[in-house]
Amino acid sequence: SLQNRIEVCFSDINGRKAIRAEKCGFRAESRFNFRFFGIIINDSRKHSEVETMLNVAIVDDEESERKRISDCLEYVAQKKKVEFEVREFSSADRFLIGYESGYDIIFMDIDFSVGSSGMDAARQLRKIDKNVIIIFVTNMAQMAVQGYEVDALDFIVKPFDKYTFSLKMTRALGRITVRRNDEIIITVNGDLVSIRTHLIKYLEVQGHYI
Numbered sequence: 001s002l003q004n005r006i007e008v009c010f011s012d013i014n015g016r017k018a019i020r021a022e023k024c025g026f027r028a029e030s031r032f033n034f035r036f037f038g039i040i041i042n043d044s045r046k047h048s049e050v051e052t053m054l055n056v057a058i059v060d061d062e063e064s065e066r067k068r069i070s071d072c073l074e075y076v077a078q079k080k081k082v083e084f085e086v087r088e089f090s091s092a093d094r095f096l097i098g099y100e101s102g103y104d105i106i107f108m109d110i111d112f113s114v115g116s117s118g119m120d121a122a123r124q125l126r127k128i129d130k131n132v133i134i135i136f137v138t139n140m141a142q143m144a145v146q147g148y149e150v151d152a153l154d155f156i157v158k159p160f161d162k163y164t165f166s167l168k169m170t171r172a173l174g175r176i177t178v179r180r181n182d183e184i185i186i187t188v189n190g191d192l193v194s195i196r197t198h199l200i201k202y203l204e205v206q207g208h209y210i
Contacts, residue, residue, distance in 0.1 A: 054082060054176065055102055059089045059118065060109040060137065065158070066090075069107050069137060072165040079166065080173060092121035101129045105172055107156075110138040119143065122150040131179075133172050 056073065060066050066088045073084045089095040092108070093115040106125070110118035122134055136147055139158040147155060153175065154168050 054084050054104040056084045056086045057089060057095060057103050057106045058086060059092055059095045059106065059121070061090050061112050061114075062109075063090075065109065065137070068160075069165075072160075072162050072169075075162045076166055076169045080169070082173070092116045092118055096121055096124055099125065099128065101132070103129075103132050104176055105133045105135065107135050107137050110136055110140050110143055119146055119150070122152065126150050133175060135168060135172065 058066050058069050060069070070086060070088070073086060076082070077084055091114065092112055095106075096116070108118040108122060112118065116124075118136060118138070122136075125132070125134070130151075134147075134150060134152045135154050135156060136143070136152055137156045137158065137160075141155065141157050144155045153172055156165060156168055
């Protein structure tokens, strides 16, 4: 599910390359005027599945807490009519190894018995993924202020119940909905095509074209 992508190809009117893509939204920044000439779509899931499947990581060194979050996600899935693809990690360091952008939400503990703290891991994460939603799940409520450093969406204080968890998830799902409704319009073979920006995985350069 993390391999789905859309590749958009375009050039400026003089064949020169100038583009910057940001994962929080697609923005071409250049003094040139761009001419879109093609698009390749590669997505193994149906459109309806793209809209409802969310990739989630649970990072906590206590198995019981990972299960509590997983159970709460099942509760939210039934209430909100969404699906979650969940991966669990027992340490922040294991989570960071080989990290690839593609998660929608990360539930991160702060206090780990070994290795990096959740806050340190979030700082490292923001260097490579500025847009994924981070929700800290911790008994260290005093760390909430530091969450602003890493643009954490929210804190869930342990112990918590499904109702409290659901309230936090409503906020997270709202942010994801806004992001997934962002679109760009391009011309392909004379027709206008709408592409949702969250599906653009990367841009590929070929010769004088991007």
